[in-house]
Amino acid sequence: MNTEQNPKAVIVIFGATGDLAKRKLYPSIYQLLQNNRIGKDFAVVGVGRRPWTNEEFRKNVNTSIENAVPDHKEMDEFLSHFHYHPFDVTNPESYQELKGLLEELDHTYDIPGNRMFYMAMAPEFFGTIAINLKNEGLTSTQGWSRLVIEKPFGTDLPSAQKLNDEIRAAFSEDQIYRIDHYLGKAMVQNIEVIRFANAIFEPLWNNRYIANIQITSSESLGVEDRGRYYESSGALKDMVQNHILQVVALLAMEPPIKLTDEEIRSEKVKVLRALRPLKENEVSDYFVRGQYGKGSIRNEDVPGYREESNVDPNSNTETFVAGKLTIDNFRWAGTPIYIRTGKRMPAKSTKIVVQFKDIPMNLYYNNGDSMHPNLLVINIQPDEGITLHLNAKKTGDGSYARPIKLDYCNNCIDGINTPEAYEKLIDDCLHGDATNFTHWDEVALTWSYVDTIAKAWSSVAAEFPNYAAGTMGPADSDDLLAKDGYHWWPVTDTE
Numbered sequence: 340m341n342t343e344q345n346p347k348a349v350i351v352i353f354g355a356t357g358d359l360a361k362r363k364l365y366p367s368i369y370q371l372l373q374n375n376r377i378g379k380d381f382a383v384v385g386v387g388r389r390p391w392t393n394e395e396f397r398k399n400v401n402t403s404i405e406n407a408v409p410d411h412k413e414m415d416e417f418l419s420h421f422h423y424h425p426f427d428v429t430n431p432e433s434y435q436e437l438k439g440l441l442e443e444l445d446h447t448y449d450i451p452g453n454r455m456f457y458m459a460m461a462p463e464f465f466g467t468i469a470i471n472l473k474n475e476g477l478t479s480t481q482g483w484s485r486l487v488i489e490k491p492f493g494t495d496l497p498s499a500q501k502l503n504d505e506i507r508a509a510f511s512e513d514q515i516y517r518i519d520h521y522l523g524k525a526m527v528q529n530i531e532v533i534r535f536a537n538a539i540f541e542p543l544w545n546n547r548y549i550a551n552i553q554i555t556s557s558e559s560l561g562v563e564d565r566g567r568y569y570e571s572s573g574a575l576k577d578m579v580q581n582h583i584l585q586v587v588a589l590l591a592m593e594p595p596i597k598l599t600d601e602e603i604r605s606e607k608v609k610v611l612r613a614l615r616p617l618k619e620n621e622v623s624d625y626f627v628r629g630q631y632g633k634g635s636i637r638n639e640d641v642p643g644y645r646e647e648s649n650v651d652p653n654s655n656t657e658t659f660v661a662g663k664l665t666i667d668n669f670r671w672a673g674t675p676i677y678i679r680t681g682k683r684m685p686a687k688s689t690k691i692v693v694q695f696k697d698i699p700m701n702l703y704y705n706n707g708d709s710m711h712p713n714l715l716v717i718n719i720q721p722d723e724g725i726t727l728h729l730n731a732k733k734t735g736d737g738s739y740a741r742p743i744k745l746d747y748c749n750n751c752i753d754g755i756n757t758p759e760a761y762e763k764l765i766d767d768c769l770h771g772d773a774t775n776f777t778h779w780d781e782v783a784l785t786w787s788y789v790d791t792i793a794k795a796w797s798s799v800a801a802e803f804p805n806y807a808a809g810t811m812g813p814a815d816s817d818d819l820l821a822k823d824g825y826h827w828w829p830v831t832d833t834e
């Protein structure tokens with residue numbers, strides 16, 4: 340819970356000259372100040388190897404705010420809190436100088452030794468930095484020390500376990516904040532509220548009334564300049580292991596007894612433990628992979644994945660995944676959860692569709708058509724809101740029922756005040772609230788689930804490319820649902 344007002348802290352960003360810091364972290368810190376979530380008693384220390392001065396660093400931070408926040412103001416005061424400290428993080432000797440700078444900033448801003456160490460760097464550095472911070476005494480202050488870790492948290496279960504052991508040698512679990520930025524999105528956080536603050540949904544939220552749940556996260560962008568990273572990842576590890584399985588856990592968990600991070604985590608973990616693990620020889624029955632070839636998006640021709648920079652021209656990396664998940668517990672046995680995510684699809688859209696079971700018999704005429712099923716659609720992005728699909732009488736037409744929609748648009752009301760995911764997560768960490776971060780047990784269970792799929796796929800070359808850029812993935816993805824008598828509900832206007 341965010342109880343502490345305006346926490347005083349030094350935020351140390353490792354990777355301060357990088358893309359993530361520039362695009363997400365600096366604008367988020369700026370918004371936190373504008374929204375009074377932090378006071379004037381804070382400092383940001385940027386670490387990178389580039390030999391920048393404070394002035395150069397501040398100029399770069401300024402540009403990043405200009406690009407992200409059109410109506411920025413009071414920039415000089417804001418930028419005066421930013422300090423740059425260049426060093427190679429693999430060199431233990433450099434940490435003493437950093438320590439001296441942090442102590443100086445504590446004094447300047449009257450900060451009681453509170454430190455947020457944000458790892459916005461490649462994962463291979465996380466363990467080294469954590470150990471050096473501890474060994475050089477940067478974590479033993481009067482205040483709190485928290486470590487924020489970016490994804491990917493490992494590339495499979497053994498590597499995640501190794502990484503976890505390294506950081507746990509320096510930080511306890513309650514000091515570690517593993518980022519999954521989907522957990523910072525307004526409508527992902529709303530899943531719990533929609534379910535547990537509405538008497539009408541919870542009684543129906545089970546296999547007796549829900550036929551299936553569909554989660555789609557489509558992107559129109561390709562891999563852009565991230566080919567090197569993406570080649571070793573693919574959509575399964577990039578999106579399913581983390582964001583998608585977190586959403587599954589929130590949709591399927593039991594009501595927690597309290598809204599604390601421990602109670603919510605414990606319910607999410609039970610779902611992940613109940614996910615039926617696949618055997619390698621079953622993977623092709625439950626999961627489909629795809630890779631985009633050249634195509635066209637919004638009338639613009641785009642290259643195929645294998646033509647992207649830093650991508651192997653014969654790459655076997657999947658840019659699309661669709662899957663059927665089965666949760667073996669009393670609430671969900673028999674109700675499949677279908678997931679799909681991919682790059683170079685027609686539009687950017689993340690949606691959850693909950694399809695309720697059909698009514699027992701149809702009393703209405705409907706031109707011989709069957710009744711449209713009730714759907715609850717949770718729109719995560721770009722529109723934020725919920726849509727409930729019902730059937731209602733068609734005016735003046737005796738016994739004809741037609742589908743109607745009840746719409747709630749979250750960002751139409753909250754407008755530009757809906758905080759960006761990173762802003763929310765940095766705020767939570769500053770306030771010591773770990774609810775919307777992933778804990779080790781969740782990470783281990785999700786890796787364990789996807790590792791079998793990755794292993795099955797790595798042993799057989801796929802027939803790629805198998806979908807054209809600008810389409811909703813390969814035909815096999817539709818067949819996955821058709822086998823069960825379902826189809827994907829459209830999530831974009833063009834689908």
Ligand SMILES: NC(=O)C1=CN([C@@H]2O[C@H](COP(=O)(O)OP(=O)(O)OC[C@H]3O[C@@H](n4cnc5c(N)ncnc54)[C@H](OP(=O)(O)O)[C@@H]3O)[C@@H](O)[C@H]2O)C=CC1
Nearest residue numbers: 354355356357358359387388389427428459460461489490
């Ligand atoms: N960019 C994004 O949108 C997203 C990124 N992430 C994750 O965030 C992390 C950072 O990504 P991103 O910002 O894109 O990466 P970049 O490659 O853009 O930045 C890497 C940063 O690390 C610094 N660095 C590299 N080696 C050293 C070293 N030995 N000592 C000190 N600093 C060093 C670089 O500084 P310099 O060059 O000055 O040495 C630079 O600031 C990764 O884990 C990535 O997976 C997660 C989600 C989205």
Ligand SMILES: O=C1O[C@H](COP(=O)(O)O)[C@@H](O)[C@H](O)[C@H]1O
Nearest residue numbers: 490520556558577578582689720
């Ligand atoms: O973590 C990642 O997420 C983005 C998608 O995030 P969104 O907030 O834009 O939906 C994805 O593009 C990227 O490949 C992945 O690393």
